[in-house]
Amino acid sequence: MPPRDSQRDQAELVILSLLEDGSRYGYAISKEVASRSDGMLRMTPGVLYPLLKALEADGLISSTWEEVKADDADPDDAGRKRKWYRLSAKGRKRLAQRVAAHRAWRAVIDAFIGERPEKEGAS
Amino acid sequence: MPPRDSQRDQAELVILSLLEDGSRYGYAISKEVASRSDGMLRMTPGVLYPLLKALEADGLISSTWEEVKADDADPDDAGRKRKWYRLSAKGRKRLAQRVAAHRAWRAVIDAFIGERPEKEGAS
DNA sequence: GACAGATATATCGTGACGCGATATATTGTC
DNA sequence: GACAATATATCGCGTCACGATATATCTGTC
Numbered sequence: 001m002p003p004r005d006s007q008r009d010q011a012e013l014v015i016l017s018l019l020e021d022g023s024r025y026g027y028a029i030s031k032e033v034a035s036r037s038d039g040m041l042r043m044t045p046g047v048l049y050p051l052l053k054a055l056e057a058d059g060l061i062s063s064t065w066e067e068v069k070a071d072d073a074d075p076d077d078a079g080r081k082r083k084w085y086r087l088s089a090k091g092r093k094r095l096a097q098r099v100a101a102h103r104a105w106r107a108v109i110d111a112f113i114g115e116r117p118e119k120e121g122a123s
Numbered sequence: 124m125p126p127r128d129s130q131r132d133q134a135e136l137v138i139l140s141l142l143e144d145g146s147r148y149g150y151a152i153s154k155e156v157a158s159r160s161d162g163m164l165r166m167t168p169g170v171l172y173p174l175l176k177a178l179e180a181d182g183l184i185s186s187t188w189e190e191v192k193a194d195d196a197d198p199d200d201a202g203r204k205r206k207w208y209r210l211s212a213k214g215r216k217r218l219a220q221r222v223a224a225h226r227a228w229r230a231v232i233d234a235f236i237g238e239r240p241e242k243e244g245a246s
Numbered sequence: 247g248a249c250a251g252a253t254a255t256a257t258c259g260t261g262a263c264g265c266g267a268t269a270t271a272t273t274g275t276c
Numbered sequence: 277g278a279c280a281a282t283a284t285a286t287c288g289c290g291t292c293a294c295g296a297t298a299t300a301t302c303t304g305t306c
Contacts, residue, residue, distance in 0.1 A: 010128065013236065014232070018235070025254080025255090026255065026256095027253065036234065038231075042294095044294060046257085048255095049257080052255095083254085099236050105163065113225065130263090131263080149284065168284075169264075169265040170264065175284095204284090
């Protein structure tokens with residue numbers, strides 16, 4: 001019953017975190033995850049798109065198709081369609097929960113490996 | 124190819140950490156993990172024993188059967204046999220690797236969720 | 247205009263593995 | 277004798293991560 005720290009949960013945490021920072025489309029997420037983690041995390045299509053779908057089904061994110069306009073920042077991709085995802089209010093709450101869970105989890109593991117827990121300041 | 128942060132890896136990290144602190148037998152490990160994590164981590168038999176077996180097969184830990192003596196600290200269990208596990212030199216190395224991997228992983232996740240990374244001091 | 251490669255979204259099959267259920271044995275207690 | 281706790285161990289099955297694959301558009305180049 002207690003929540004396990006599944007890869008799924010970690011992936012969810014990362015995606016919701018990115019979207020809190022601003023809306024993104026799928027491919028951008030996969031690229032940003034890879035670059036910001038220096039290749040340690042990978043969001044391959046087989047993982048990313050099913051997850052985005054599930055997150056949307058849960059109402060944590062919403063999506064809209066957008067046509068890239070020629071006068072946009074990136075004129076190269078004029079005409080191409082992208083599916084933009086944005087965080088919902090529910091998703092924001094879930095993110096807060098996931099972050100709290102991650103912190104609790106981290107504290108437990110750190111205690112086991114004898115890591116100094118660094119004082120956990122108030123919110 | 125880059126290592127994923129599987130539950131298996133986390134379980135391994137926890138067990139090796141416990142054994143670095145001193146030899147233990149299986150059941151004690153499961154109880155200690157539960158109590159020290161306040162129930163967040165669970166080492167059920169279906170997880171623990173296969174894992175211990177695998178760790179021993181890898182030479183990371185070694186084991187010996189010990190008969191509980193009546194003059195031991197816990198006289199209630201006189202006659203009962205326990206399988207004591209201790210960390211090997213190889214296991215100690217692996218533990219160091221796992222700890223390093225955990226720290227790296229944690230730093231990546233923390234960066235995503237905008238956690239202040241707390242300066243990573245030298246060893 | 248044909249081909250390669252990057253961009254972009256999406257699904258499907260399966261192989262691995264987490265772990266609940268189960269088995270066995272001993273000791274203690276009611 | 278029945279039940280609970282201690283203690284180790286295995287097996288099977290359901291789930292899930294993710295590689296492989298498919299589709300489509302744009303750019304560059306020969």
